[in-house]
Amino acid sequence: MTAADPxxxxxxxxxxxxxxxxxxxxxxxxxNFGLTDLRLARPRDxxxxxxxxxxxxxxxxxxxxxxVFDRVEDALSGLTRVYATAARDHAMAxxxxxxxxxxARIVEDGRAGATAGIVFGSERAGLxxxxxxxxxxxxxxxxxxRFMSMNLxxxxxxxxxxxxxxxxxAPSETLDLGKTGLADKAELLGFFEHLERELDxxxxxxxxxxxxxxxxxxxxxxxxxxxxxxxVRTFRGIVTALTKRPHAARKQQAELIAALxxxxxxxx
Amino acid sequence: MTAADPxxxxxxxxxxxxxxxxxxxxxxxxxNFGLTDLRLARPRDxxxxxxxxxxxxxxxxxxxxxxVFDRVEDALSGLTRVYATAARDHAMAxxxxxxxxxxARIVEDGRAGATAGIVFGSERAGLxxxxxxxxxxxxxxxxxxRFMSMNLxxxxxxxxxxxxxxxxxAPSETLDLGKTGLADKAELLGFFEHLERELDxxxxxxxxxxxxxxxxxxxxxxxxxxxxxxxVRTFRGIVTALTKRPHAARKQQAELIAALxxxxxxxx
Numbered sequence: 001m002t003a004a005d006p007x008x009x010x011x012x013x014x015x016x017x018x019x020x021x022x023x024x025x026x027x028x029x030x031x032n033f034g035l036t037d038l039r040l041a042r043p044r045d046x047x048x049x050x051x052x053x054x055x056x057x058x059x060x061x062x063x064x065x066x067x068v069f070d071r072v073e074d075a076l077s078g079l080t081r082v083y084a085t086a087a088r089d090h091a092m093a094x095x096x097x098x099x100x101x102x103x104a105r106i107v108e109d110g111r112a113g114a115t116a117g118i119v120f121g122s123e124r125a126g127l128x129x130x131x132x133x134x135x136x137x138x139x140x141x142x143x144x145x146r147f148m149s150m151n152l153x154x155x156x157x158x159x160x161x162x163x164x165x166x167x168x169x170a171p172s173e174t175l176d177l178g179k180t181g182l183a184d185k186a187e188l189l190g191f192f193e194h195l196e197r198e199l200d201x202x203x204x205x206x207x208x209x210x211x212x213x214x215x216x217x218x219x220x221x222x223x224x225x226x227x228x229x230x231x232v233r234t235f236r237g238i239v240t241a242l243t244k245r246p247h248a249a250r251k252q253q254a255e256l257i258a259a260l261x262x263x264x265x266x267x268x
Numbered sequence: 269m270t271a272a273d274p275x276x277x278x279x280x281x282x283x284x285x286x287x288x289x290x291x292x293x294x295x296x297x298x299x300n301f302g303l304t305d306l307r308l309a310r311p312r313d314x315x316x317x318x319x320x321x322x323x324x325x326x327x328x329x330x331x332x333x334x335x336v337f338d339r340v341e342d343a344l345s346g347l348t349r350v351y352a353t354a355a356r357d358h359a360m361a362x363x364x365x366x367x368x369x370x371x372a373r374i375v376e377d378g379r380a381g382a383t384a385g386i387v388f389g390s391e392r393a394g395l396x397x398x399x400x401x402x403x404x405x406x407x408x409x410x411x412x413x414r415f416m417s418m419n420l421x422x423x424x425x426x427x428x429x430x431x432x433x434x435x436x437x438a439p440s441e442t443l444d445l446g447k448t449g450l451a452d453k454a455e456l457l458g459f460f461e462h463l464e465r466e467l468d469x470x471x472x473x474x475x476x477x478x479x480x481x482x483x484x485x486x487x488x489x490x491x492x493x494x495x496x497x498x499x500v501r502t503f504r505g506i507v508t509a510l511t512k513r514p515h516a517a518r519k520q521q522a523e524l525i526a527a528l529x530x531x532x533x534x535x536x
Contacts (some may be wrong), residue, residue, distance in 0.1 A: 029422065034412040057417045093443065093496060100433065101440035141429065142438035144302040149325045154297065154425045157418075161409065161426045165368065170410040172369035175361065228361060 006168045007110025011037035012156070013075045013082075015131055016122035018044045020051030024063070025153035026120070027052065031059035033160035034168070037115070038066040039075040044122075072119065072131045079117040081109055084127055085139045085155055095137040099162040102139040107166045118159060123152055180230040191232045191239075192219055198243045274436045275378025279305035280424070281343045281350075283399055284390035286312045288319025292331070293421035294388070295320065299327035301428035302436070305383070306334040307343040312390075340387065340399045347385040349377055352395055353407045353423055363405040367430040370407040375434045386427060391420055448498040459500045459507075460487055466511045 012030055017023050017040060027038060040047055047068045056063055069075040076082055083102045106116040119135065121127035132138070141150060141158050150158075175182075183191075196205065196215055205211045227235070280298055285291050285308060295306060308315055315336045324331055337343040344350055351370045374384040387403065389395035400406070409418065409426050418426075443450075451459075464473065464483060473479045495503070 028417060031415040032411045032418055032422075059415060059417075093499070095494075096442045098433075098438050098440050137441075142436065143300045143429075143432060147299040147327060149296060149327075150300055150425075154300075154421070157422045157425050158429045161411075161429070164410060164412075165366075168410065170366050172366050173405075174364045226363075231361070 006034060006164075007107050008113065008115050009033075009035040009037070009110065009167070010106050010163065011039055011079055011115055011117040013039045013041060013072065013117055013119040014043070014152075015041045015072045015075075015119055015127060016044060016125070017120075017152070018123050020045055020049035021055050022123060022152045023049060023066075024052035024055035024057075026156045027056045027059045027062040027066075029153065029157045029160050030062050031056075032157075033164040035160055035163070036062060036065065038062050039069060039117075040066055041069045041072045041075045043068065073134055076117060076119075076134060078115060080114040081105060081136050082117040082119060082134065083137050083139045084119040084121065084132060084135045085141070085159060086121060086126055086132075094132060094135065097137050097139050099139055099141055099159055100166070102137065103159070103163045103166050106163060110167065120152055120156060175226055180228045183227045183229045183232045187229060187232050188223075188227060191227075191236050192222070194236055195239050198239055201243075274302060274432075275375050276381065276383050277301075277303040277305070277378065277435070278374045278431065279307055279347055279383055279385040281307045281309060281340065281385055281387040282311070282420075283309045283340045283343075283387055283395060284312060284393070285388075285420070286391050288313060288317035289323050290391060290420040291317060291334075292320035292323035292325075292327075294424045295324045295327045295330040295334075297421065297425045297428050298330050299324075300425075301432040303428055303431070304330060304333065306330050307337060307385075308334055309337045309340045309343045311336065341402055344385060344387075344402060346383060348382040349373060349404050350385040350387060350402065351405050351407045352387040352389065352400060352403045353409070353427060354389060354394055354400075362400060362403065365405050365407050367407055367409055367427055368434070370405065371427070371431045371434050374431060378435065388420055388424060443494055448496045451495045451497045451500045455497060455500050456491075456495060459495075459504050460490070462504055463507050466507055469511075 012026065012035060014023060014026060017026075023040065023043065030036065030038060043049065045051075047066070048063065052063055053060060067075075083097065083106070106118075109116045118139070119127065119131065121131070139159065141148075141155055143150075192215075195218070199205050199218075205214050225231070280294065280303060282291060282294060285294075291308065291311065298304065298306060311317065313319075315334070316331065320331055321328060335343075351365065351374070374386075377384045386407070387395065387399065389399070407427065409416075409423055411418075460483075463486070467473050467486075473482050493499070
């Protein structure tokens with residue numbers, strides 16, 4: 001494992017999962033965020049389940065590799081730290097963590113070469129108190145306390161998203177400029193000076209005492225726009241078109257008149 | 269608005285939403301995370317939509333208040349910053365942000381009293397290039413590049429979760445000890461000293477040169493366990509039971525023998 005590899009992802013344990021659709025949705029969410037190890041404890045409708053395959057959106061390799069266990073405790077073998085997601089109060093003295101706090105520890109374990117686990121209870125009853133007693137803590141997704149109604153598919157997406165957010169660094173902002181790159185400072189400055197020359201000619205940068213602050217006010221948003229080389233060409237073209245408009249219009253007018261005359265001659 | 273209030277949540281704009289089920293799922297996710305302003309641009313099957321109500325899990329107030337618009341640009345009125353979620357490459361020079369980076373700015377706007385917006389495209393075609401040109405950036409959920417297949421319901425949950433994570437501070441870890449509180453240091457120390465006295469008697473803390481480091485090694489995990497008052501009582505009971513075992517067992521044995529004798533007499 002190199003430094004660039006993501007840490008070992010957690011295993012996902014579904015306890016008493018009832019609907020095949022939910023198992024398929026969890027597999028799809030696992031695949032989206034790079035998790036692979038699915039363990040089913042007492043799946044209600046047996047295994048394999050055609051409904052799970054029907055809704056997994058092609059994440060079949062997760063379902064193919066899923067292992068089935070009779071008891072939740074058997075499904076936890078080989079795992080170090082194990083958290084369960086639950087909204088219900090189990091009245092047990094277990095730490096309750098945000099997804100962020102729990103996944104931060106699971107990522108830490110994964111970087112150290114250990115496999116952690118995340119247990120999801122059944123859709124209807126959640127986890128039993130016996131199941132909860134096996135665990136290191138409860139993960140609860142913070143939401144509006146007046147309305148928390150998340151199904152297995154939704155809560156698994158949030159948890160796996162949070163794992164990947166912490167596990168794999170992603171650039172927070174990128175700008176895809178297509179074929180052309182960001183304009184270099186010389187191109188940008190050339191454009192600014194072109195624009196300001198024309199604004200001086202037009203008497204816009206007036207009075208002189210305010211000229212510098214007006215120029216800063218014009219340059220600041222154009223800097224923020226992160227103009228590409230192509231953008232700079234486009235904007236220089238716009239400045240040229242606007243300043244040359246009287247000449248160009250006169251030239252076009254002259255051409256049209258000439259064309260009209262020629263047409264008149266041809267007709268006459 | 270006090271400092272404790274959450275910032276103004278973003279408006280949610282669904283462009284060309286096709287299935288009522290998806291509109292209902294988005295409403296449910298909005299309610300989970302405290303968003304309220306739903307705007308529908310060109311909903312394919314008209315509005316209101318019975319399927320949306322059927323799957324919203326009771327978040328009907330969001331659907332009741334939803335507004336319908338003919339064009340995406342009309343639905344953006346009153347909004348300052350607007351991002352769209354998309355996985356597809358629109359080949360337009362728009363900043364591409366993580367959910368975290370985009371929601372951080374939307375939270376900032378909301379704290380300043382401004383309403384931002386999040387646009388979701390249609391399930392099949394995503395957003396048109398005209399729609400994208402109206403926006404401040406694209407939000408892309410980072411995932412496994414080999415398999416990114418998220419539907420509207422899933423991606424909206426992630427985006428709204430991320431908004432609330434940044435908007436509303438939640439304690440990263442809490443411990444619900446039920447009726448009894450965390451043991452205070454005196455109770456904890458009383459238990460440690462009780463245990464260590466018995467271990468001294470049992471010859472466990474030996475040799476004396478290692479006694480201090482052994483005690484530290486015993487106390488450390490018990491500290492980490494964050495014992496409640498009830499836990500301390502339970503553990504003191506365990507120490508007492510284990511150390512008094514020979515006496516208790518002898519006492520029970522004597523009682524049993526006496527009972528047996530008494531029974532023998534009654535029978536004889």
